[in-house]
Amino acid sequence: MKPLSVKHLTSRIAGQLIQGEEELLIQHGAYRLKQVKRPYTALFTNKRIVNWKKLEPFFPFILITDWHYNRQELPEQLVLIQVVNTEEAYWQFVSFYRSQFTIPIVAITGTSGKTTTKEMIKHVLSVEKNVTATTLSSNSRTASLQYLLGIDEQTEAAVFETAVGSPGDVRNAGKYFKPTIGIITNIGAHHLNYCKTLDGYIQAKAEMLEILEPDGVLIINAEDQHTQKIDLTTFQGRIIKIGRHPSCDFRASHIRYSQHGMQFYLHCQQSVYKVFVPGYGEHQVYNALATIAAVDAMDVPILVAIKQLASFRRLNKQLQVVEGLNGSVLIDDTWSITTTSLEAALKVLQVLGQGKQKIAVIGTITDLGSWGYIVHEQAGELIQRIGVDVLITIGEHARIMADHAVKLGFKGRTYSFKNSILVYPLLQDMMDEKSVVLIKGDMYSKQVANLAKELAQKKHK
Structure with missing residues (x-):
């Protein structure tokens, strides 16, 4: 401070x-x-x-x-x-403190990819700038003041993750941070226990448009179906679109898997660049596109951003590949779970599991309220469409995924358990050098997280 x-x-x-x-x-x-x-x-x-x-x-x-x-x-x-009035005095203080700094401030929201994109931006900026940022995925409204006060005379840029637990959260974060650049990574189905409907959740994310100044920059995934439902006509600032379509300002092409990450060609500003980003999955390419677009808006040369991205250190428990039991490959993705991140994880399993037995161990999706049954059915549709050889679910609601996938014609073997007690011995017999196992769950699900630890034979690569 x-x-x-x-x-x-x-x-x-x-x-x-x-x-x-x-x-x-x-x-x-x-x-x-x-x-x-x-x-x-x-x-x-x-x-x-x-x-x-x-x-x-x-x-x-x-x-x-x-x-x-x-x-x-x-x-x-x-x-x-x-x-x-204490509350009025508090907000006067917040407004005054923020007004002392004329630095670029990035606010990031979205269903998935928030933390990774924030960490990528911080990593790129830290080469030349003193940067403050939210810690990992700690983005609750109660932490906002501490993060704001983390800005001081030495700070040259700030990157904040703004989650949505309920309507008004992004708007409230905007009162603290007054961002100059806003990013919406994507919009899936999450926090419906408070937002009530998917449209309500989309509108809660759309609050990002309200908290940016008229000359601010908004970065969006142009190909995300729910982001496309946001009315952008009300935003007076600059809109930057990322994606694979030729109309995007920062476009990726020739995306492919390589050792420990993804390679692609970046098309922007009438130039083409070859990019490598650590971490598997096409979603990681979109995180990199948003990062490059954001730092470019802060006058960081694109070549500098690309070089720095190549040394980005992936976050723990986010599609991290480790050696599993009996020489198998284990994909630990127990940071969080939404249908958006589940789809991304299943696609990574498909690629890394080519020619091998593909096993998916999936826990319950939380914070859904009355939408729990429907969203778990949607997860079952993803599983049936993308496909795995063996599906294991943990939790009563997670069973809905398996049942619905089978109903839709899923041909793989399915096992559903109320808890993880019997999962380890089952996998102990299944896992070998010819199998790849994805374990997908929420950081708050101790049984899924502990199972991932038990299945891992070595530290993360």
Whole structure:
């Protein structure tokens, strides 16, 4: 955080300094008591604090509140700023803090590919710039303030992942970050427990258009069917389209698998470039296209971006290939699961499993609410269409995938289990040097994640 004096903060939020030194420098910010972990933290809260003893290790401590305390109950090292409305004061502070920096800020949303694209952009920019970014996939609304305050005088660019748990999440993130570049990676079916319908989920992603300034840049996957449903006529900024179609601004052609990654030709700005990106799957090519388009908008030369992408380190548990039991190949994709990422993973299994027995172990898709049955049926359609030799599902809802795939004509062997207890011994007999196993699940499903560990014989390549 760029240090801010108590006096400066007080004037910016139209507050009144009741107690404390006005020249004291604030070095951290919080809007929940549990976020206070260091001295010189400014806490915005309208809740009454009773246990001051617990806060003593963090003194001097700055409290901004509309609660009226008795002066006799206040600790001596407390700085108290009285405001009319705590929430309004908080957003005044956020707006002021963000306004101090005129740097490029990228916000990324989408059903899948958010974290990888964000990490790719960070990796490319870090060659020449001091970059701040969200940590891995930590993108909850409660973390936004900490990420905003991660920007300081040394920061030259920032990259933030903005997830959608419910409508308004992207819009709320925009209030913090005020991005200059927005990316929508793709839109599948996810978080329908809060967004209620697929259209509601699409509109929640479309909030990205609202949070960009009129001269901002929007990067979209032109071939994603649900992204195509967004009304782009309301956006006044620059739209960059990525994909394989000749109309795309950043276009990929001649996509092929190579050792440990993907190769393709990039067509943009009347030039053609050969690109290698670590990580398997055509979806990884789209992540790379979005990355190159974003850094190009920040004046990073395309050749520099391509060179840096080649050294990108793939994320753990995202289609990582390891040696499995009995000399088999194991594809660990237990980071998250949506129908979008499942389709991508099954396609990778098809390619890496050519000439071998292809086994798919799939867990339950979460955060679907009343849409659970329908989306799991859609997953079954994917399995039947793409095909595997053996399908193993873990969880009651995951069984719907197998049942529906069989109903549609799936010819492979199927096994459905309520939990993972019996899966390991089953696979122990199946897995050998002539088999490739995809294990696909959610990071919050401990049984699927633990199974992946048990099936792996060596560390990730």
